[in-house]
Amino acid sequence: MIDVSEPIETERLSLRPFTADDEQDMLEFESAPEVAQYLFNEPRTPEDNAEELAVRQKQSRISKEGDTLMLAIDIDGKAIGYVLLIWLSEQNKQGEFGYVLHPGYQGKGYASEAAVEMLRLGFESLGLHRIIGRCDPRNGASAKLMERLGMRKEAHFIESEIFKGEWGGELHYAMLAKEWRDSRWAS
Numbered sequence: 222m223i224d225v226s227e228p229i230e231t232e233r234l235s236l237r238p239f240t241a242d243d244e245q246d247m248l249e250f251e252s253a254p255e256v257a258q259y260l261f262n263e264p265r266t267p268e269d270n271a272e273e274l275a276v277r278q279k280q281s282r283i284s285k286e287g288d289t290l291m292l293a294i295d296i297d298g299k300a301i302g303y304v305l306l307i308w309l310s311e312q313n314k315q316g317e318f319g320y321v322l323h324p325g326y327q328g329k330g331y332a333s334e335a336a337v338e339m340l341r342l343g344f345e346s347l348g349l350h351r352i353i354g355r356c357d358p359r360n361g362a363s364a365k366l367m368e369r370l371g372m373r374k375e376a377h378f379i380e381s382e383i384f385k386g387e388w389g390g391e392l393h394y395a396m397l398a399k400e401w402r403d404s405r406w407a408s
Contacts, residue, residue, distance in 0.1 A: 223290060223306075223346050224282040231334050235295040236304060238281035243293055244274055246300035250323035259357040260321070261384075277303070283347060286311040290342070294322065294335045301326045304335045306343050306352075314350035314398075316343045320366075333366055337406045340370065344401040345408055352401075354394045357384070367394040371404050 228237035239247070250256050251265040251273070265273065280291035289307045293300040302322035309315040318339040322332045343349045354372060356363035368374070372394035380388035401407055 222282070222284045223342055224284075225290065225292060226281070228295070229292070229338055229342075231338060233296065234331060234334055236292040236335055236338055237295055239274060239277040239291065239293045239300070239303075241274070241278070243300040244271060247274055247293075250302060250321070253324055255324050256321060259360045259363070263385075280305075283308050290339075292335075292339075294320075294331060296326070296331070301331065302335070304339045306339045306347075308347065308349075309353075314348065316347065316349045316352045318343060318352055318354055320363075327362070333369060336366065336370060340396065340401060341406065341408065344398050350398050352396055356392050356394075358390045358392050364392055364394075370396070371400060372396045373400075 225236075225238055228235040248265065248267060248270045251270050254264050257264040277291045280289050282288070283290045283306065286308050289305055291303055291305045294302040294304060302320065304320045305318060307317045309317055318336065320332050320336050340352060343352045354367045356367070358364070358377060364374070373396065374392060375395050376393040378391045378393070381391055382389055
């Protein structure tokens with residue numbers, strides 16, 4: 222089980238549960254077309270942003286298969302994105318992680334720094350055997366990030382689903398616990 226009640230501090234970031242005070246910060250990046258471009262949702266309006274924030278505020282723990290941990294990426298009290306970890310299978314010890322970052326903060330290593338901590342939680346706290354990450358093939362920055370983390374590209378699904386009204390694909394990356402233990406980030 223993972224229960225994040227206190228922020229997880231990294232060198233430059235704080236990963237913490239979302240609060241009601243994050244509504245405006247969240248809207249800044251969630252309403253940006255370039256953020257929603259590769260996500261299943263459209264750019265958020267103030268109304269659906271508030272609804273999504275209410276959901277995220279309840280996602281600060283993982284206690285069973287199917288649970289999602291969603292943490293704000295915080296710099297000096299400002300939410301600039303989020304990271305998530307989903308417990309996909311208890312029996313097979315599988316998880317999935319993801320990340321979204323405000324466009325104004327991209328290219329500075331923040332997403333990598335936050336993603337490492339989600340992998341750490343999955344492997345070292347939850348005891349997962351395998352964690353996957355997925356992205357749209359057009360999202361080269363996300364694919365490169367997963368490769369920098371040491372994840373292996375396992376699949377490129379071509380026109381595998383209807384995505385925002387057109388055929389879209391998906392890249393699948395994965396890392397095993399033994400690969401994590403051999404990485405430079407393992408504790």
